[in-house]
Amino acid sequence: MNPVASASLTCSTRDAARLLGVSVRTTQLWVEDGRLRAWKTPGGHRRILVESVERLLEEQRRAGVIVGPDAFSVLILKENARERRALQALLSAVLPDCKVWAVASGFEGLIRIGEIRPDVLVTDLGVTGLDFFRMIHSLIGYVRERRMVVVVLLAAGVDRAAVSARLPEDVVLLEPPVDGSELAALVLGLLRDPQRTVSMQPPGLGASG
DSSP states (O other), rough: OOTOOOOEEEEEEEHHHHHHTSSSHHHHHHHHHHSSSEETTTTSEEEEEEEHHHHHHHHHHTTTTSTTTTTEEEEOOOHHHHHHHHHHHHHHOOOOEEEEEEEEEHHHHHHHHHHHHEEEEEESOOOSSSOOOHHHHHHHOOOOOOOEEEEOOOOTOHHHHHEEEEOOOTTTEOOOSSSSHHHHHHHHHHHHOOBOOOOOOOTTOOOOO
């Protein structure tokens, strides 16, 4: 876009993030992957075309996505690419009022949790490269206005009781095979639980379980 375009036709990254109900970093990623159109001023500030923001908002509305601070969001942490894509597509279809994200690694998952503050984390047991149980204890204990729901997907043959003993009591364990509709109903029920509103002192992300 021509950099002399009227400022009324563009907005800042922060304003676009507020309109779309996502983080500034997510908005920057959407610019980089082409979902939003933008240009930079001579001073290096990014300006986003309001038209592209409105187009993305319309796409979200048609898809049944609720935007804004009250929207529900789900983050899937699954290392198997085929299974990850399938679960994301399934939950997106049965949870039209939720934004469903997906990541492939524990480190990426921690970054995305900080960016989008999901209401629900759906993760495989034993994510490689991290102390899984310590990570879950830290995420559950991290202070938030609303407690993040954590759903752990167990593999076949795993000792459920042994896993449960090492996790916070409010973590939900699901054994295979995972039924998408049942998982969606479970997620919605947990999201609507008034006990999710919490008030606690932050133990910090270095806490151990």
